Amino acid sequence: MAKNSVVEKVTAAIEPIVEESKLELVNVEYVKEGGNWYLRVFIDKPGGVDLDDCQMLSEKLDKLLDELDPIPQAYFLEVSSPGIERPLKKPEDFERFMGHLVNITTYTPIDGAKSFTGKLQGYTEAGIEIEVKGKPMLIPHDRVATSRLAVEF
The missing domain is CATH 2.30.30.100 (SH3 type barrels.)
Known part of the structure; x- marks a missing residue:
């Protein structure tokens, strides 16, 4: 499955959960590094996100992604802030x-x-x-x- 296709499917699936959690979905990346695949979800909110926000969303997304199974191979899910050099996309x-x-x-x-x-x-x-x-x-x-x-x- 193409990386872009994975990102599109995952983005469509997780957007409602991110919004329901009163967070902003900044970016989704699906990358291979050192032989491992990583699904990275970057979130934000006014005043910034903290570890509790990331953990809460990670748990929700982990459950949803296990049910939907949109990615054929094993991967690591990472949920984090976009950082100070945040990408501008929209x-x-x-x-x-x-x-x-x-x-x-x-x-x-x-x-x-x-x-x-x-x-x-x-x-x-x-x-x-x-x-x-x-x-x-x-x-x-x-x-x-x-x-x-x-x-x-």
């Missing part, structure tokens, strides 16, 4: 973090670069608007490989 993510510093990488170079750090200024149909060193920049959606919050010191 339009709501970009709206929520407007004005924050972000890191964006692109599939192909724009003006000779594939990595950009700047203040998030907007999210439109045309792309992601950031301010880099005082200059506005538009990165088209189809060129964006990753977008994450950046750590500000």
Whole structure:
């Protein structure tokens, strides 16, 4: 089964439980590392998640995933916070973090670069608007490989 298919099936199955638990589903990853498969579920809520949130959701998801059995091979389930360099994926993510510093990488170079750090200024149909060193920049959606919050010191 393709990794993308697993992520789509798992996401559809767990979203209602995550929402019912008053949490936000940030991301789902299904990756192979060192011979083992990992299903990683990243969650958040206003004020941040704690260990109790992760444990409670892990127990609920473990039971559901055992019943549905959407993954053919053995895997480890990990439920955690997205961390300080949280990925930005949905339009709501970009709206929520407007004005924050972000890191964006692109599939192909724009003006000779594939990595950009700047203040998030907007999210439109045309792309992601950031301010880099005082200059506005538009990165088209189809060129964006990753977008994450950046750590500000």
